[in-house]
Amino acid sequence: MTAAKNLAELQDQIRTRYSELSKRLQQVAKYLIDNKNIVAMQTVAAIASEAGVPPSTLIRFASTFGFSGFNEMKQIFRLDLVKETASYTERARLFRELEGEASVQQPHHILQEFVRANTQSMQQLVLHTPENDLSLALNLLEKADTIYVIGSRRSFSAAVYLRYALGHLERRTVLLDGLGGMLGEQIALMSSRDVVISISFTPYADETQMVIEKAAQVGASQIVVTDSQISPLASLSHVCFVIKEAQVGAFRSQAATLCLLQSLAVGLAFRKSEAS
Numbered sequence: 241m242t243a244a245k246n247l248a249e250l251q252d253q254i255r256t257r258y259s260e261l262s263k264r265l266q267q268v269a270k271y272l273i274d275n276k277n278i279v280a281m282q283t284v285a286a287i288a289s290e291a292g293v294p295p296s297t298l299i300r301f302a303s304t305f306g307f308s309g310f311n312e313m314k315q316i317f318r319l320d321l322v323k324e325t326a327s328y329t330e331r332a333r334l335f336r337e338l339e340g341e342a343s344v345q346q347p348h349h350i351l352q353e354f355v356r357a358n359t360q361s362m363q364q365l366v367l368h369t370p371e372n373d374l375s376l377a378l379n380l381l382e383k384a385d386t387i388y389v390i391g392s393r394r395s396f397s398a399a400v401y402l403r404y405a406l407g408h409l410e411r412r413t414v415l416l417d418g419l420g421g422m423l424g425e426q427i428a429l430m431s432s433r434d435v436v437i438s439i440s441f442t443p444y445a446d447e448t449q450m451v452i453e454k455a456a457q458v459g460a461s462q463i464v465v466t467d468s469q470i471s472p473l474a475s476l477s478h479v480c481f482v483i484k485e486a487q488v489g490a491f492r493s494q495a496a497t498l499c500l501l502q503s504l505a506v507g508l509a510f511r512k513s514e515a516s
Contacts, residue, residue, distance in 0.1 A: 243306035247320035248442045268301045280321040357486030358495040383433035390416040393441035405505035432459035439465040
């Protein structure tokens with residue numbers, strides 16, 4: 241079994257396989273699901289004691305889910321704890337506390353790490369983005385009466401960029417920003433002739449899920465940019481682009497997402513120039 245890349249994926253795997261596990265492993269599973277922050281901070285011996293199992297059971301549990309050891313699995317819990325901290329200053333402090341002073345880097349080292357990680361991420365984007373999906377997305381955008389774009393929280397900047405780019409193509413585009421709590425009103429006129437582009441990564445924004453459900457109800461075409469094929473957005477999409485963004489410590493990049501969106505906008509521009 242392939243080891244999960246993040247906590248949400250691991251939790252899904254645990255829930256799916258829970259009934260197959262032995263009684264002891266179910267005991268571990270329940271503890272991990274219910275106490276994720278404690279798991280991030282405690283030692284293996286302390287976790288085993290709290291879960292009421294010997295340390296060897298934790299190692300066996302990790303192996304069952306594709307990890308080389310329990311500490312490798314625990315790293316997923318630690319990074320999730322850091323990412324859940326809204327303040328970047330607090331996130332950096334917590335990451336230093338978890339990883340030790342060796343993790344502290346100078347600005348140029350941080351830049352080097354982001355460049356390296358983003359280069360790998362964008363190479364993967366090229367390798368794992370089917371040409372047919374790009375063509376289908378452009379077909380949908382060409383035919384749309386109105387293009388709705390939503391990206392909440394950390395995805396908001398990517399949504400704003402796409403709205404800007406599509407505006408320069410003279411396409412009727414609505415940025416669903418929910419300003420003044422008016423998200424419901426912004427999507428009230430959505431129809432089957434429209435396209436919705438949703439951008440969301442774990443933890444998936446509730447507002448984005450509301451929009452894709454509305455789009456499904458009215459029969460609008462949907463283009464989704466997310467981080468997993470089992471994302472709650474993926475099942476309702478007509479085209480789903482799965483992006484594994486670069487991550488340096490507890491900080492995720494957006495470079496690959498912006499690269500994909502820019503490619504769609506420029507691709508649409510070339511199609512428009514050929515038709516004129």
